[in-house]
Amino acid sequence: MDSILNEKSHEFLVKYLNNPAPTGYEWESQKIWMDYLKPYVDEFITDTYGTAVGVINPKAKFKVVIEAHSDEISWYVNYISDKGLISVIRNGGSDHMIAPSKWVNIHTKKGIVKGVFGWPAIHTRIAGKEETPKLENITIDVGASKKEEVEKMGIHVGCVITYPDTFHVLNKNKFVCRALDNRIGGFMIAEVARLLKENTVDLPFGLYVTNSVQEEIGLRGAEMITQTIKPDVAIITDVCHDTSTPMIDPKKQGDNTIGKGPVISYAPAVQQLLRDRIIDTAEAMKIPFQRLASSRYTGTDTDAFAYSNGGVPSALISLPLKYMHTTVEMVHQEDVENVIKLIYETLQTIKNGEKFSYFA
Secondary structure (H helix, E strand, O other): OOOOOOHHHHHHHHHHHHOOOEOOOOHHHHHHHHHHHHHHOOEEEEOOOOOEEEEEOOOOOOEEEEEEEOOEOEEEEEEEOOOOEEEEEEEOOOOHHHOOOOEEEEEEOOEEEEEEEOOOOHHHOOOOOOOOOOOOOOOEEOOOOOHHHHHHOOOOOOOEEEOOOOOEEEOOOEEEEOOHHHHHHHHHHHHHHHHHHHOOOOOOOEEEEEEEOOHHHOOHHHHHHHHHHOOOEEEEEEEEEOOOOOOOOHHHHOOOOOOOOOEEEEOOOOOHHHHHHHHHHHHHOOOOOEEEEOOOOOOOHHHHHHOOOOOOOEEEEEEEEEOOOOOOEEEEHHHHHHHHHHHHHHHOOOOOOOOOOOOO
Protein backbone atom coordinates (compact mmCIF):
# COMPACT_ATOMS: atom_id res chain seq x y z
CA MET A 1 0.00 0.00 0.00
CA ASP A 2 1.66 3.22 -1.15
CA SER A 3 -0.14 6.55 -0.84
CA ILE A 4 -3.06 6.61 1.58
CA LEU A 5 -4.60 10.04 1.12
CA ASN A 6 -6.43 10.97 -2.06
CA GLU A 7 -8.11 14.18 -3.22
CA LYS A 8 -11.42 13.28 -1.57
CA SER A 9 -9.62 12.48 1.68
CA HIS A 10 -7.90 15.86 1.63
CA GLU A 11 -11.15 17.72 0.98
CA PHE A 12 -12.78 15.93 3.90
CA LEU A 13 -9.82 16.62 6.19
CA VAL A 14 -9.86 20.36 5.50
CA LYS A 15 -13.65 20.68 5.87
CA TYR A 16 -13.67 18.57 9.03
CA LEU A 17 -10.83 20.44 10.74
CA ASN A 18 -12.04 23.91 9.83
CA ASN A 19 -15.51 23.31 11.29
CA PRO A 20 -15.66 24.12 15.03
CA ALA A 21 -16.56 21.34 17.45
CA PRO A 22 -16.09 22.58 21.03
CA THR A 23 -16.76 20.13 23.84
CA GLY A 24 -20.51 19.80 24.27
CA TYR A 25 -21.19 21.23 20.79
CA GLU A 26 -19.77 18.55 18.51
CA TRP A 27 -22.82 17.65 16.42
CA GLU A 28 -22.17 19.73 13.26
CA SER A 29 -18.68 18.30 13.01
CA GLN A 30 -20.06 14.81 13.61
CA LYS A 31 -22.47 15.29 10.70
CA ILE A 32 -19.53 16.08 8.41
CA TRP A 33 -17.74 12.98 9.65
CA MET A 34 -20.78 10.73 9.23
CA ASP A 35 -21.47 12.05 5.73
CA TYR A 36 -17.93 11.11 4.67
CA LEU A 37 -18.06 7.72 6.38
CA LYS A 38 -21.51 6.72 5.10
CA PRO A 39 -20.37 4.83 1.94
CA TYR A 40 -17.96 2.71 3.96
CA VAL A 41 -20.16 1.42 6.80
CA ASP A 42 -23.42 -0.50 7.11
CA GLU A 43 -25.17 1.61 9.73
CA PHE A 44 -24.69 4.30 12.37
CA ILE A 45 -25.20 4.47 16.12
CA THR A 46 -25.49 7.85 17.84
CA ASP A 47 -26.21 8.84 21.43
CA THR A 48 -27.87 11.79 23.12
CA TYR A 49 -24.58 13.65 23.72
CA GLY A 50 -23.35 13.36 20.14
CA THR A 51 -20.98 10.41 19.88
CA ALA A 52 -21.21 8.82 16.43
CA VAL A 53 -20.34 5.23 15.48
CA GLY A 54 -20.15 3.76 12.00
CA VAL A 55 -20.68 0.00 12.13
CA ILE A 56 -19.38 -2.62 9.71
CA ASN A 57 -20.95 -6.10 10.09
CA PRO A 58 -23.48 -5.01 12.74
CA LYS A 59 -24.91 -8.52 13.16
CA ALA A 60 -21.60 -10.00 14.29
CA LYS A 61 -21.44 -10.94 17.97
CA PHE A 62 -17.73 -10.20 18.39
CA LYS A 63 -17.15 -6.44 18.43
CA VAL A 64 -13.95 -4.50 17.79
CA VAL A 65 -13.74 -0.73 18.29
CA ILE A 66 -11.39 1.73 16.63
CA GLU A 67 -11.88 5.09 18.32
CA ALA A 68 -10.93 8.77 18.34
CA HIS A 69 -12.51 11.85 19.90
CA SER A 70 -14.11 14.73 18.03
CA ASP A 71 -14.17 17.63 20.48
CA GLU A 72 -11.81 20.58 20.68
CA ILE A 73 -10.87 22.86 23.57
CA SER A 74 -12.72 26.16 23.87
CA TRP A 75 -13.86 28.85 26.30
CA TYR A 76 -17.14 29.88 27.90
CA VAL A 77 -18.33 33.45 28.48
CA ASN A 78 -18.24 33.71 32.28
CA TYR A 79 -18.73 37.43 32.99
CA ILE A 80 -19.47 40.64 31.09
CA SER A 81 -18.17 43.84 32.71
CA ASP A 82 -19.91 47.22 32.71
CA LYS A 83 -17.32 48.34 30.14
CA GLY A 84 -18.29 45.48 27.80
CA LEU A 85 -15.23 43.29 28.34
CA ILE A 86 -15.76 39.52 28.56
CA SER A 87 -14.08 37.25 31.10
CA VAL A 88 -13.89 33.52 30.35
CA ILE A 89 -13.58 30.09 31.89
CA ARG A 90 -12.17 26.99 30.24
CA ASN A 91 -14.10 24.32 28.39
CA GLY A 92 -11.36 21.70 28.37
CA GLY A 93 -7.66 22.48 28.65
CA SER A 94 -7.60 25.88 26.92
CA ASP A 95 -4.25 27.63 27.32
CA HIS A 96 -4.37 31.11 28.84
CA MET A 97 -0.76 31.75 27.80
CA ILE A 98 -1.55 31.83 24.08
CA ALA A 99 -4.77 33.86 24.34
CA PRO A 100 -3.53 37.50 24.10
CA SER A 101 -3.91 38.97 20.57
CA LYS A 102 -5.91 35.95 19.31
CA TRP A 103 -9.11 36.37 17.32
CA VAL A 104 -12.10 34.41 18.63
CA ASN A 105 -15.54 33.35 17.44
CA ILE A 106 -18.30 33.69 20.03
CA HIS A 107 -21.17 31.36 19.18
CA THR A 108 -24.62 32.87 19.76
CA LYS A 109 -28.16 32.18 18.58
CA LYS A 110 -27.74 35.16 16.25
CA GLY A 111 -24.62 33.64 14.72
CA ILE A 112 -20.89 34.14 15.15
CA VAL A 113 -19.71 37.33 16.89
CA LYS A 114 -16.04 38.18 16.34
CA GLY A 115 -13.81 39.31 19.18
CA VAL A 116 -10.18 39.53 20.26
CA PHE A 117 -8.28 38.66 23.40
CA GLY A 118 -6.72 42.05 24.15
CA TRP A 119 -3.47 42.73 26.01
CA PRO A 120 -1.76 45.92 27.22
CA ALA A 121 0.80 47.37 24.82
CA ILE A 122 4.48 46.77 25.60
CA HIS A 123 4.97 50.52 26.09
CA THR A 124 2.60 50.53 29.07
CA ARG A 125 4.18 47.65 30.93
CA ILE A 126 6.96 47.96 33.51
CA ALA A 127 10.06 45.96 32.62
CA GLY A 128 10.79 43.27 35.16
CA LYS A 129 7.34 43.58 36.70
CA GLU A 130 5.19 42.42 33.82
CA GLU A 131 2.18 40.27 34.53
CA THR A 132 1.89 37.03 32.59
CA PRO A 133 -1.40 36.04 30.96
CA LYS A 134 -3.66 34.08 33.31
CA LEU A 135 -7.31 33.25 33.55
CA GLU A 136 -7.94 36.17 35.88
CA ASN A 137 -6.56 38.89 33.58
CA ILE A 138 -7.36 37.86 29.99
CA THR A 139 -10.48 39.45 28.49
CA ILE A 140 -12.24 39.47 25.15
CA ASP A 141 -13.07 42.76 23.43
CA VAL A 142 -15.95 42.69 20.90
CA GLY A 143 -15.75 46.42 20.17
CA ALA A 144 -18.41 47.38 22.68
CA SER A 145 -18.14 50.06 25.35
CA LYS A 146 -20.77 48.75 27.75
CA LYS A 147 -22.46 45.57 28.85
CA GLU A 148 -25.76 46.36 27.13
CA GLU A 149 -24.05 46.54 23.72
CA VAL A 150 -22.56 43.10 24.25
CA GLU A 151 -25.89 41.62 25.25
CA LYS A 152 -27.62 43.09 22.17
CA MET A 153 -25.14 41.10 20.04
CA GLY A 154 -26.65 37.93 21.53
CA ILE A 155 -23.73 37.28 23.86
CA HIS A 156 -24.54 35.96 27.33
CA VAL A 157 -22.93 33.93 30.08
CA GLY A 158 -22.52 30.39 28.78
CA CYS A 159 -21.85 31.22 25.13
CA VAL A 160 -19.05 29.03 23.84
CA ILE A 161 -15.94 30.58 22.26
CA THR A 162 -13.60 29.00 19.70
CA TYR A 163 -10.55 30.07 17.73
CA PRO A 164 -11.07 30.55 13.96
CA ASP A 165 -7.62 29.33 12.85
CA THR A 166 -7.85 27.09 9.78
CA PHE A 167 -5.91 24.27 8.12
CA HIS A 168 -2.56 24.88 6.41
CA VAL A 169 0.22 22.73 5.00
CA LEU A 170 3.71 23.78 6.08
CA ASN A 171 6.75 22.77 4.02
CA LYS A 172 4.77 20.31 1.87
CA ASN A 173 4.09 17.60 4.49
CA LYS A 174 3.30 19.20 7.87
CA PHE A 175 -0.37 19.64 8.64
CA VAL A 176 -1.04 22.68 10.86
CA CYS A 177 -4.36 23.59 12.45
CA ARG A 178 -6.16 24.05 15.73
CA ALA A 179 -8.03 20.92 16.90
CA LEU A 180 -5.76 18.36 15.29
CA ASP A 181 -6.18 17.08 18.85
CA ASN A 182 -8.05 15.01 18.02
CA ARG A 183 -10.13 15.41 14.91
CA ILE A 184 -7.11 14.11 13.02
CA GLY A 185 -7.91 10.88 14.87
CA GLY A 186 -11.46 10.91 13.56
CA PHE A 187 -10.04 11.44 10.10
CA MET A 188 -7.64 8.50 10.46
CA ILE A 189 -10.24 5.98 11.60
CA ALA A 190 -12.55 7.10 8.79
CA GLU A 191 -9.72 6.43 6.35
CA VAL A 192 -9.31 2.94 7.81
CA ALA A 193 -12.98 2.27 7.07
CA ARG A 194 -12.54 3.61 3.54
CA LEU A 195 -9.57 1.35 2.86
CA LEU A 196 -11.37 -1.70 4.19
CA LYS A 197 -14.27 -1.01 1.83
CA GLU A 198 -12.21 -0.12 -1.22
CA ASN A 199 -9.94 -3.13 -0.79
CA THR A 200 -12.94 -5.43 -0.11
CA VAL A 201 -11.51 -6.66 3.20
CA ASP A 202 -13.98 -9.05 4.79
CA LEU A 203 -13.57 -8.78 8.56
CA PRO A 204 -14.78 -11.76 10.65
CA PHE A 205 -16.18 -9.47 13.36
CA GLY A 206 -18.21 -6.31 13.80
CA LEU A 207 -16.12 -3.15 13.50
CA TYR A 208 -17.32 -0.07 15.38
CA VAL A 209 -15.67 3.07 14.01
CA THR A 210 -16.25 5.38 16.97
CA ASN A 211 -15.92 9.16 17.15
CA SER A 212 -16.53 10.08 20.78
CA VAL A 213 -17.42 13.43 22.32
CA GLN A 214 -16.29 15.20 25.49
CA GLU A 215 -12.83 13.65 25.83
CA GLU A 216 -11.29 17.00 26.69
CA ILE A 217 -13.23 17.22 29.96
CA GLY A 218 -12.57 13.69 31.22
CA LEU A 219 -13.24 10.95 28.64
CA ARG A 220 -16.99 11.34 29.13
CA GLY A 221 -18.16 10.41 25.65
CA ALA A 222 -16.10 7.23 25.64
CA GLU A 223 -17.46 6.29 29.06
CA MET A 224 -20.98 6.51 27.70
CA ILE A 225 -20.55 4.82 24.32
CA THR A 226 -18.54 1.86 25.59
CA GLN A 227 -21.55 0.90 27.71
CA THR A 228 -23.69 1.01 24.57
CA ILE A 229 -21.36 -0.94 22.30
CA LYS A 230 -19.98 -3.36 24.91
CA PRO A 231 -16.90 -4.11 22.79
CA ASP A 232 -14.61 -7.12 23.03
CA VAL A 233 -11.50 -5.26 21.84
CA ALA A 234 -10.69 -1.54 21.49
CA ILE A 235 -7.90 0.24 19.62
CA ILE A 236 -7.78 3.94 20.46
CA THR A 237 -5.98 6.66 18.56
CA ASP A 238 -5.14 10.09 19.94
CA VAL A 239 -2.21 12.50 19.83
CA CYS A 240 0.87 12.69 22.04
CA HIS A 241 3.59 15.29 22.52
CA ASP A 242 6.47 15.79 20.16
CA THR A 243 9.16 16.30 22.78
CA SER A 244 11.87 17.58 20.46
CA THR A 245 10.63 21.16 20.74
CA PRO A 246 12.19 23.74 23.09
CA MET A 247 11.32 23.76 26.80
CA ILE A 248 10.26 20.09 26.90
CA ASP A 249 12.37 17.55 28.80
CA PRO A 250 12.24 14.10 27.10
CA LYS A 251 13.46 12.53 30.34
CA LYS A 252 10.12 13.54 31.85
CA GLN A 253 7.80 13.61 28.84
CA GLY A 254 9.21 10.77 26.74
CA ASP A 255 11.27 10.87 23.55
CA ASN A 256 8.96 11.17 20.53
CA THR A 257 9.27 13.23 17.36
CA ILE A 258 6.98 13.92 14.41
CA GLY A 259 8.05 12.14 11.25
CA LYS A 260 9.36 9.06 13.07
CA GLY A 261 6.13 7.09 13.05
CA PRO A 262 3.13 6.22 15.24
CA VAL A 263 3.67 6.05 19.00
CA ILE A 264 2.67 2.84 20.80
CA SER A 265 1.92 3.30 24.49
CA TYR A 266 2.85 1.31 27.58
CA ALA A 267 0.49 1.84 30.52
CA PRO A 268 -1.58 -0.23 32.97
CA ALA A 269 -4.69 0.34 30.84
CA VAL A 270 -2.93 -0.94 27.73
CA GLN A 271 -3.48 -4.69 27.42
CA GLN A 272 -0.06 -6.16 26.75
CA LEU A 273 -1.06 -8.93 24.35
CA LEU A 274 -3.01 -6.52 22.17
CA ARG A 275 -0.13 -4.05 22.26
CA ASP A 276 2.29 -6.81 21.27
CA ARG A 277 0.03 -7.67 18.34
CA ILE A 278 0.22 -4.07 17.16
CA ILE A 279 4.02 -4.04 17.49
CA ASP A 280 4.32 -7.38 15.67
CA THR A 281 2.16 -5.97 12.88
CA ALA A 282 4.27 -2.84 12.61
CA GLU A 283 7.45 -4.88 12.39
CA ALA A 284 6.00 -7.34 9.88
CA MET A 285 4.68 -4.55 7.64
CA LYS A 286 7.80 -2.39 8.11
CA ILE A 287 5.81 0.48 9.58
CA PRO A 288 8.08 2.74 11.66
CA PHE A 289 6.96 3.28 15.24
CA GLN A 290 7.99 4.86 18.53
CA ARG A 291 7.25 3.97 22.15
CA LEU A 292 5.85 5.93 25.07
CA ALA A 293 5.52 4.92 28.73
CA SER A 294 2.76 6.33 30.95
CA SER A 295 2.99 6.14 34.71
CA ARG A 296 -0.55 5.40 35.89
CA TYR A 297 -2.93 6.31 33.09
CA THR A 298 -2.81 7.33 29.44
CA GLY A 299 -5.08 10.35 29.84
CA THR A 300 -6.93 9.25 26.70
CA ASP A 301 -10.15 7.38 25.94
CA THR A 302 -8.09 4.18 26.27
CA ASP A 303 -8.62 4.41 30.03
CA ALA A 304 -12.39 4.63 29.64
CA PHE A 305 -12.62 1.62 27.33
CA ALA A 306 -10.11 -0.53 29.22
CA TYR A 307 -11.89 -0.28 32.57
CA SER A 308 -15.45 -0.67 31.25
CA ASN A 309 -17.71 -3.70 31.01
CA GLY A 310 -15.59 -5.81 33.32
CA GLY A 311 -12.42 -5.00 31.39
CA VAL A 312 -11.93 -4.61 27.62
CA PRO A 313 -8.55 -5.41 26.00
CA SER A 314 -7.50 -1.95 24.83
CA ALA A 315 -4.44 -0.36 23.24
CA LEU A 316 -3.36 3.12 22.22
CA ILE A 317 -1.73 4.21 18.97
CA SER A 318 -0.82 7.89 19.14
CA LEU A 319 0.09 10.46 16.54
CA PRO A 320 3.04 12.67 17.62
CA LEU A 321 2.06 16.33 17.57
CA LYS A 322 3.81 19.65 18.18
CA TYR A 323 2.32 22.53 20.16
CA MET A 324 -0.67 20.72 21.69
CA HIS A 325 -3.66 22.85 22.75
CA THR A 326 -2.50 25.79 20.67
CA THR A 327 -3.91 27.06 17.38
CA VAL A 328 -0.86 25.83 15.46
CA GLU A 329 -0.83 22.15 16.33
CA MET A 330 1.41 20.33 13.86
CA VAL A 331 1.68 16.73 12.63
CA HIS A 332 3.61 14.99 9.86
CA GLN A 333 1.67 13.59 6.91
CA GLU A 334 3.76 10.40 6.89
CA ASP A 335 2.85 9.74 10.52
CA VAL A 336 -0.84 10.22 9.69
CA GLU A 337 -0.57 7.70 6.87
CA ASN A 338 1.37 5.24 9.02
CA VAL A 339 -1.20 5.35 11.84
CA ILE A 340 -3.88 4.55 9.26
CA LYS A 341 -1.76 1.68 7.87
CA LEU A 342 -1.03 0.29 11.33
CA ILE A 343 -4.69 0.18 12.40
CA TYR A 344 -5.76 -1.19 9.01
CA GLU A 345 -3.18 -4.00 9.09
CA THR A 346 -3.68 -4.84 12.78
CA LEU A 347 -7.42 -5.31 12.32
CA GLN A 348 -6.73 -8.01 9.75
CA THR A 349 -4.77 -10.03 12.32
CA ILE A 350 -7.59 -10.17 14.87
CA LYS A 351 -9.55 -13.42 14.86
CA ASN A 352 -13.24 -13.72 15.54
CA GLY A 353 -13.75 -14.32 19.26
CA GLU A 354 -10.08 -13.69 20.14
CA LYS A 355 -9.83 -13.01 23.87
CA PHE A 356 -6.24 -11.78 24.22
CA SER A 357 -6.10 -13.79 27.44
CA TYR A 358 -2.98 -14.42 29.50
CA PHE A 359 -4.51 -17.67 30.73
CA ALA A 360 -5.52 -19.32 27.44
